[in-house]
Amino acid sequence: MFGLIKTWKALEARGIMGINRRNADYVLKYNKRHLYPIVDDKIITKERALAAGIHVPEMYGVIETEKEIEKLDQIIGGRSDFVIKPAQGAGGDGILVIADRFEDRYRTVSGKIISHEEIEHQVSSILTGLYSLGGHRDRALIEYRVTPDQIFKSISYEGVPDIRIIVLMGYPVMAMLRLPTRQSGGKANLHQGAIGVGVDLATGVTLRGTWLNNIISKHPDTTNAVDGVQLPNWDGFMKLAAGCYELCGLGYIGVDMVLDQEKGPLILELNARPGLNIQIANDCGLTQRTHAIEAHIEALAKDGLTEDAEQRVRVSQGLFGHVHPH
C-alpha cells in the first residue's frame, strides 16, 4: 500500500497522464462528440484532408454494398499493390496489404498467397462490420500502398513504420515513431507489440523507445539501435500534424503519418483517443506539456491572438524541443 502511494506520487511528480485524466481533461473537454465521425471514418478524413490540401495516400475506390464487390477488379485496375481497409476500423484490424500480384493470385506483405475470392470475403467481412467500432455496417476503402522511406529499413522489421504526433489545439505536444516488430505482425500498434520510439520535436532525432511497457534502446528483431536516428523532412511532419486541427476541429488528437518514398509525409489517420504509451517512449509525462500549451493559449486569448500552423509548430518546438538524450 505504502509502495503504491510512493509510485503514485512519483508518477504525479513526473507529470505522467493517466487514462482518467486524459478522458476527463482532454478527450471530453476538447473533442466534441459530433466531430468524431470525421476521425472515426477514414473516408471522411481523407475527403476532408484532400479538400484542405493535406497530403494523404491516394484513394482508388470505396465499396459500400455487397453488390459493389464486383467492381473490385475495376477499382484495382492494373495496379499490382494496394491496401484494403475498413473505413471505421480500430487498432489496425481488418487491413489487407497486397504487395504483389501474378495472374489470379495476390501476395500480401507478409508473403502469404491469397486468391481473389479471399479478398472478396475480406471485403464482405468489412462491410458487415466485423472490424468496425460497435459492429455496425461499414465501408471498405481501397487505397495507395505506402512504400516506407529507405531510412527506416535499418531500424524496422517489416510493415510500414508510422509517426504519431499528439496535437493539442493545433500545437504538437509529443511525437513518436512506431516500428512494427515480428510480434506485431507488421502492424504499428503498440498494444499489438510494435515499438514506440520517442522523437525530439525540434530536431526530429529519435530518442529511446518503449516495447510492451518497457524502456528499450534497440529493436528486438534487428538489434539495431533505435535512438539517434534523424528523421527526414521533420518540419513537414510537424506542419502536417499541426494543420490537422483545422481539418477536423478536434482539440486533442493523435495524428498518424507515414513517410512515403515518393510522396513524402502523408496522413494515414487521426485518433480521437490517442494512447498513453507515447509517454514511455519519450520518457516524459504529457501533463506538463499540455499544461504549458493551455497556458500559452490562455495568454494568447487574453491578447485576442491566434496562431497559424507554422507559428504553432515553432512554439511547440521552442517549448518542448532539444531534449537532452539520456
Add this chain to the structure above:
Amino acid sequence: MRSLTLHLKVLITVLVLLGVAVTAYQIFFLGIPVTEDETDDLWNIDAKVEFVASTKDPVKVQMFVPPLNRDYVSLNESFISNNYGVSVNRADGNRKVTWSARRASGNQTLYYRLVLTKRYSNEKTTVKGPTFRDSLAVEGPEKIAAEALMAPIRQHSADVETFVSETIKRVNNLNDDNVKLLLAGDTSAMKKAQIIDLLLSIAHVPMEKVHTIRLVADTPQTPELWLRSFNGNDWLYFNPDTGEQGLPSDRLLWWTGDDNLISVDGGKKANVTFSMNNSEMNAIRLAKLTDENTDADFLEYSLYSLPLQTQQTFMIMVMIPIGVLVILVLRNLIGLQTLGTFTPVLIALAFRETQLGFGIVLFTVITALGLSLRSYLEHLKLQMLPRLSVVLTFVVVLIAAISLFSHKLGLERGLSVALFPMVILTMTIERLSITWEERGGGHAMKVAIGTLFAASVAHLLMMVPELVYFVFTFPAVLLILVGFMLAMGRYRGYRLTELVRFKAFLKKADA
C-alpha cells in the same frame, strides 16, 4: 470549465445532502430501523384469574386491565372465559373488564391475554392531571406528628418533585418517632403510601397510586406500587420505598388508584397470577402490524406499500446501481478490464438464478463451447448476423442439454439456467472471440476473467441481505450513490493498474 466544476460540485453536494437528509429523516424521525435484524420485543402477558364461586349467587368479577394510552400499543387482546359475559369499560383513566355469569360453582379460571409492544413514534401526547387538592382530615396526635414531619420537608424541598421525593424518604425512615406513630406498627407498602398521601395532602400536592407490572419474562410477580404526582406538564413517578423519581422503562402501567386489582362478587379466594413471555419480531413487520392500530403511517409512501410481488422485483432493481458502482470502481479506479461496461452487471444478475459457484462453472462451460463453435464458424466465412444467430441457437440448445442432463442426474440446480440470459451469453461469446482475434488469446482470457471477477464481486455485494434491506428501505441512499458517481466522472487520478503500467518511469528515476 471552472463554472462547470462549480456546477458539478454544487450538484454533488445537493444530491448527497438530500440523500443524507431523507435517510436521516427516515431513521431518526420516523424511527425506521437501520437493519433488518433489528427486532422489537413483543410481550405476551397472561393474567390468570382464579376464584371459588359460591353456588347460590350470580358471579361478577371485575379486574383492571392496562389502559394502554401512553408508551405501549396493543396488538391483540383477548378474554378467555367459558360461560361468562365479558364487558370492558373505562373509568378515571383506568380500564376494567367485567366477567359475569348467572350461575357458576367450584373453582373458576379466567384468562386475560394481552399482546403488546412499545409504541413506535416518540411523539409526546399531552396529558392532564390535577395540580391541587384538599387536605385529608387528620386529628389529635397524628396531626401533630404530621405537622412535625412537614416542617423539615418544606425546608429541604424546592418544587413538587423534590417535595414528593423528600416526603417519601422521610416516611421510609422508620427510626423517626413521628413516622412510627403515623404507621402505627404497620410497615407495609400500602400503609406507607397512605401516610405519604396524607402528608402530601396537607401541602395540597396531589398524589396517585400507580400499580405496575414489570415486563420481565418468566418470573412470577404481583403488581408493584408506584406513586405519581402531576407537576403541571407531566406525571412524575416515584418509588415509594426510596423516593427515587422516574419510572423504569420496563414497567407497564396496569391501573391507578386505591382499589384492588380484582373484586369478586359471589365468590371468594380470588387470586391473579401474571405470567409473561416475549418474542421478537422484525421491526418493519411489527410496524406494519401496529400500523393498523395506530396513526403511524410512515410506510405509506415507501416501497413497502407496493404489492409483495412488485416489492421483490424492486429489491433486485434497487441493487443494480450498487452493481454498476462496483463496475465503475473496478474499471476507473482499479483499472480492471471487462467485456463491455454493463455486461458484468447483467451476468451478476444472472448469477441470482444459478448461485455463484454453479453460475461461474456454467458461464465458463457455455462460453468455452461457444467460442470453439465460433472459431469453427470462422472457417466457413459466414456473415456476421447469420453467424450470431447460429451461436445464439447453439447456446439455447446447450442450455437445454445442460438442463436435461442435470435433471436426469437429479440436480435441480441445472434447471435454474433456463433464465440465464442467452443473449448476454451470445454477445459475450461474440465479443470475446473478436477480442481473441484482435488482441490474442492471452488478452481475451484476461478480459474474460476480469468480467467474471467483476460479475462475482457485483453479485456478492448485490446479495448482501443487510445492504438489500438498507437500500430498499432507504432508497434515498441512491442519491448519495449518484453523487459519488458524478464525482467519479471528474476523477483524473491514476488507475491502480497504471501504477504498474508506468513502472518503467520509476526504474529510470531510481537508476
